Amino acid sequence: MSVAIHIENVVKKYENQTVIDGLSLEIKKGELFTLLGPSGCGKTTLLRMIIGFNSIEGGAIKLDDEVINNIPVNKRKMGMVFQNYAIFPHMTVAENIAFGLKAQNQDKSSMKSRIEEMMKVVRIEEHQAKKPDKLSGGQQQRVALARALVINPKVLLMDEPLSNLDAKLRVEMRNAIKDIQQEVGITTVYVTHDQEEALAISDRIAVMNKGVIQQIDKPETIYLRPRTLFVAQFIGTSNVIKATVEKVGDDSYLVFNEQYKEKFTTLSDAAKNGQEVLVSVRPQEFVVTSDVNTIAGTVNKTMFLGINTHYFVTLTTGETVEVVQNIEDHAIIPEGTTVQVKVKPALINVFDSLSEETLIKAGG
Ligand SMILES: Nc1ncnc2c1ncn2[C@@H]1O[C@H](COP(=O)(O)OP(=O)(O)OP(=O)(O)O)[C@@H](O)[C@H]1O
Helix, strand or coil, rough: CCCCEEEEEEEHHHHHHCEEEHEEEEEEEEEEEEEECCCCCCHHHHHHHHCCCCCCEEEEEEEEECCCCCCCCCCEEEEEHHHHHHCCCCHHHHHHHHHHHHHHCCCHHHHHHHHHHEEECCCHHHCCCCHHHHCCCCCCHHHHHHHHHHCCCCCEEEEEECCCCCCHHHHHHHHHHHHHHHHHEEEEEEEEHHHHHHHHHHEEEEEECCCCCEEEECCHHHHCCEHHHHHHHCCCEEEEEEEEEEEECEEEEEEECCCCEEEEEECCCCCCCCCCCEECCCCEEEEEEEECEEEEEEEEEEEEEEEEEEEEEEEECCCEEEEEEEECCCCCCCCCCCCCECCCCCCCCEEEECCCEEEECCCC
16 A cells, blocks of 8 residues: 655644654555544644644655645645534535535536535435534534545545544444545544544554654554553553563563462563563453462452443552453452452563563564
């Protein structure tokens, strides 16, 4: 897949504050690429630099190998969909979509057929004569999407497009966006702070924190093999517990306490014997066991959620962790019970306790 957008060492300053300081990434043609991160991390700033609403104080952004830093917004051949839809309340669905084409001086019949085609793509034809106040939030977002796509842009940019919708509609619309994006085959840059949304729709995700890219990978890699502790904790739920590395010959172990250590085959060579590490363990990566050579703890909260049960367990080390057990594997454990837990070593992740970067072997 060839690259559509090169972002090379870009810098963004608002007055004297530098919010992005030398960020680089590449977005491939046809992919749905998501910028994901907490509020204030700089995702919208970067998106607005790509479309041209924000100036660029250093570095370069290239579209199809052409530097676009100084090209005005309307000449960049990009379409954008905003959180608040930004469609015109006094125009019908069809007129709103037509608005995007007006500047293009096309003849009437080709405009009409293009608008009809777009209404079909976003499945809004039956509402074409309605004004926005007669449409649901999801339908309004479909109109905004059609208006952005009608000019046949090279890139589609979407800034938190689903945050104004209720939970059920959000899921429905994210599926619709993914289907439409694939049908049109358009390179898309999508901004969200919602990690589940990002996992569900993206081809690749860039996780950002404080203006810095932490990891760029496919959703499953981001979830299973986070490169930093920040990514492990931002995506899904991760408990963090301490351990020490022990190396015996060619074998590596994670030592959790005097009774419990696990052989760990995916530890990188950078990890040294005796090194203190932070281990991230997702709730389902704990096993409640009868083996006493493990970690002891007390269940202080039991939540039965149907398919599984969530426990908050305070370990003897003082850390409280969330543990999920499948209902088929276990009877519900009452609050106050003393339990033993161990980890599933193939699934957990290990980080250097100072740099908070991964100590998992490449490809491990
Ligand atoms: N116009 C502006 N002037 C000054 N500072 C700004 C401006 N826009 C954004 N910032 C600052 O830049 C940083 C990044 O903001 P940005 O809106 O890009 O974050 P974000 O990740 O998109 O967050 P959110 O999800 O809350 O929109 C924040 O510290 C913000 O306060």
